[in-house]
Amino acid sequence: MNPLGKDSLAGTRQRTASIDSRSSSEYWWVPGSLAIYFIVQAAIRIAISSSLRIDEAQQFLVGQWLAWGYDAQPPLYNWIQYGVFEIFGTSVASLVIVKNLLLFLVYLAYYELLRLLVADKRLAAVGTLSLLTMPQMFWQAQRDLTHTVGTLLAVLMLIYFVVVTIRRPTIISYALIGLWGGLGMLTKYNFALVIGSVLVATFFHPIGRKRLLDWRLLLTLAIAVLVFLPHAIWMVSNMDRVLTTTVQTMSEQGAGGKLSDIGFGLLELIKTSVAIIAPTSVIFLLFFRQSFLRSLRARSQWSDFVGRILLSTVAILLVLILVITLTEFRDRWLLPFLFLLPAYFCLKLDAAGQQSQADIKKFLYVPIVMMIALPLIIAGGVLFARFFHSYEHLNAPYATFVDRVVTAEGKQPSAVVTTTWLKAGNLRVNMPHTSVISTEYPASDLSRQVIGDGPVLLVWNERDGHQSTMPNALNLWLTSKFGTAAELPQQQDIALPYYYGKEPDRYHFGYAWYYSKPN
Numbered sequence: 315m316n317p318l319g320k321d322s323l324a325g326t327r328q329r330t331a332s333i334d335s336r337s338s339s340e341y342w343w344v345p346g347s348l349a350i351y352f353i354v355q356a357a358i359r360i361a362i363s364s365s366l367r368i369d370e371a372q373q374f375l376v377g378q379w380l381a382w383g384y385d386a387q388p389p390l391y392n393w394i395q396y397g398v399f400e401i402f403g404t405s406v407a408s409l410v411i412v413k414n415l416l417l418f419l420v421y422l423a424y425y426e427l428l429r430l431l432v433a434d435k436r437l438a439a440v441g442t443l444s445l446l447t448m449p450q451m452f453w454q455a456q457r458d459l460t461h462t463v464g465t466l467l468a469v470l471m472l473i474y475f476v477v478v479t480i481r482r483p484t485i486i487s488y489a490l491i492g493l494w495g496g497l498g499m500l501t502k503y504n505f506a507l508v509i510g511s512v513l514v515a516t517f518f519h520p521i522g523r524k525r526l527l528d529w530r531l532l533l534t535l536a537i538a539v540l541v542f543l544p545h546a547i548w549m550v551s552n553m554d555r556v557l558t559t560t561v562q563t564m565s566e567q568g569a570g571g572k573l574s575d576i577g578f579g580l581l582e583l584i585k586t587s588v589a590i591i592a593p594t595s596v597i598f599l600l601f602f603r604q605s606f607l608r609s610l611r612a613r614s615q616w617s618d619f620v621g622r623i624l625l626s627t628v629a630i631l632l633v634l635i636l637v638i639t640l641t642e643f644r645d646r647w648l649l650p651f652l653f654l655l656p657a658y659f660c661l662k663l664d665a666a667g668q669q670s671q672a673d674i675k676k677f678l679y680v681p682i683v684m685m686i687a688l689p690l691i692i693a694g695g696v697l698f699a700r701f702f703h704s705y706e707h708l709n710a711p712y713a714t715f716v717d718r719v720v721t722a723e724g725k726q727p728s729a730v731v732t733t734t735w736l737k738a739g740n741l742r743v744n745m746p747h748t749s750v751i752s753t754e755y756p757a758s759d760l761s762r763q764v765i766g767d768g769p770v771l772l773v774w775n776e777r778d779g780h781q782s783t784m785p786n787a788l789n790l791w792l793t794s795k796f797g798t799a800a801e802l803p804q805q806q807d808i809a810l811p812y813y814y815g816k817e818p819d820r821y822h823f824g825y826a827w828y829y830s831k832p833n
Contacts, residue, residue, distance in 0.1 A: 371739025496541025728768025
């Protein structure tokens, strides 16, 4: 071989490495800007309202106790939130900081995973920031989701350590796969599909197959089982609350016949998937144009790896539609699989070769604008609801209600009883030292002895602007605790202005104080 050829090849490699290093250093701001973004989101959320949305309220209700399981969702997020409440206090700030910290870790893990997989490190920034083009990531995950956020992080960490193990296996890397596999199963049960898809992708990887035959895989399995086992034992004894509820929820739109239900399930899978991936796909196409279309034909071992994860997931979902006749696919259920699509696109672009710096910079304007606009839009939905007379949960004046009613009575209740966990969580965040019971959630109930002889505050409300009577569920709760001879308390109503509301809009609270007769 011509020595000059060697020098030329070495020079090319050095120049490529220099370009990669320089392009990587140009995007040092990505993790920092994301950290600032989530700090701003957290600060705005804490500042605008002490009221809660539905998923937030659940954390305050179940955060009253520690258990191996709670409902049809695994308990890891509840455990984390419980611990933070115990250390830092039961407050909106404790809830919001946990949520935004986990979201930041999701984006950071996405960034680090892509840096591990792509040669052109600029694409790690593109893939990570393009998550802000997925509505379920920039809107739902920020506003509503809890358990799913933990699942997103577990998916990324599992794939990260699988890649590390394929490249350079160690006992620690195998152990970490097991740890994140077990933790993932404690975030959402659909994480089992991720494990199955990653196994398939690893099996078809030229080196991954050898890693599956390594004796250290037994360590992976042992750790995963040990992490999940305590909850699994609880799950077996509460199967009706877990699998039955989940399957019913995902089959509730069935039309009746087996074939029609299968067709309905396929249609729902397609519609929900398109709703998640369409905006991001269109933006990649608009900004990378022909380069993006050409990249779809390019391949690398890691684009194939992530592609097989996505393809295997689709295959498993199709089997579930055919066998269990699933008909309902909510976007939060599919998000832990489909949020890998931007990473797949970037791996395809990476396989196609160096991308235009101009195209990348133009693309990044979109997520940067989103990072500036989104906190303002999310806050605006609460602050300017008055102009549309369309209020959301954060506008409901729970703190005002507690101040007015408890102050007027002059006594703290020994327990507060309401119906839905939305009401229960909102009452507890404003009465953190009082036990709150939801008739919708029997596990929150207390015995007559624990409640004691203090007054019980019963609360219900309507959002249609009208006074309402006490729901039958609260009547039944009273008689179950204090006997059929219990005298029903006087019902009262208070109409309070919404937070950031407009006259004459009012939110009605129905309530009653019940004083038991001493035993």
